Amino acid sequence: MKKGLLVIISGPAGSGKGTIVKRVRELAPFDFSVSATTRKPRQGEEEGVHYYFVTKEDFEKKIAEGEMLEYAQYVGNYYGTPKKPVEKALAEGKNIILDIEVKGALQVKEKMPEAVMIYVLPPDYETLLARIRGRGTETEDVIQKRMTEARTEIKTFPKYDYVVINRENGIDEAANDVLAILHAETMRTSRNAEIPETFFS
């Protein structure tokens, strides 16, 4: 059984990465990774479907044991990606795609260096600004904060393997770019290291 691919997609607010991930999921089969959290379940949320709901003690134990691929705290609660279910899915040949921000992405890459890291960007600065403004839901303060975040985050660009440019009306093109990357990655000699031995056996 050939191992599945772990794909990490990041990009600034307004890059459109969420929409690209949605489209990629429509075009190719991916397993969902379920996050763990210490916050209480909301109405209708199911254990193991929306989240794994765990206690603060359990979460911190998992962190200490290296069992969280990445995690962060948000409004007093932990959120993170447990390692075991991801490893199990990959071992079963399933692909997993994680839409996560830069800090989490770098944590995952450290624990699983075989992860394919993709950074999504709009074609230029003006488009990024226009997309954030275009949402119409953010105050000027929040917009400036997002742009500053983007400026800081892009310094991690070289840590990513690939960059996908999300052009105007370019969701299908960008999704196709991601699929070409995944297709190519399955052909990496490092992911087919058994071939020299098996071929002549």
Add this chain to the structure above:
Amino acid sequence: MKKGLLVIISGPAGSGKGTIVKRVRELAPFDFSVSATTRKPRQGEEEGVHYYFVTKEDFEKKIAEGEMLEYAQYVGNYYGTPKKPVEKALAEGKNIILDIEVKGALQVKEKMPEAVMIYVLPPDYETLLARIRGRGTETEDVIQKRMTEARTEIKTFPKYDYVVINRENGIDEAANDVLAILHAETMRTSRNAEIPETFFS
């Protein structure tokens, strides 16, 4: 102007790499790399088209100056790939594909580490053997020699970036694999290192 890709394709006799390269050239634009040689031109061979015809002294001078990307001797003559025309084409955004054997491929990779190295293989040993036998032009001695060569060459497999499997009637599939690799490679962050700077300038 974005730099072109230098693509190196190798594979054992019977892998079908020649046919794949031909098909890839039909599907995507590539510049031809013209080899240099010290052998005399044959009837109808043109300088700079079929070969660059140079003297032994010139060839050896080019080797000494690091101006040959790769070279080999064959029946008393030198054959090789001059570096300058390749670099010029790449700088002009043209892609170049080199169909060369393993020793030459590794020489090129050393001089131009950005080269994309692809190794072509049939699906299995039996198919390789059948394809070499199937040519019907080789003696049993030559067939055994080819298989021994393949067995030795495959040890360099990890030096290649990608492996493309050429299945039965799979030329279009294999050509498509190569194109997906090239598409993905254009999106490598290492080939787009200017983005973090230009995006926010």
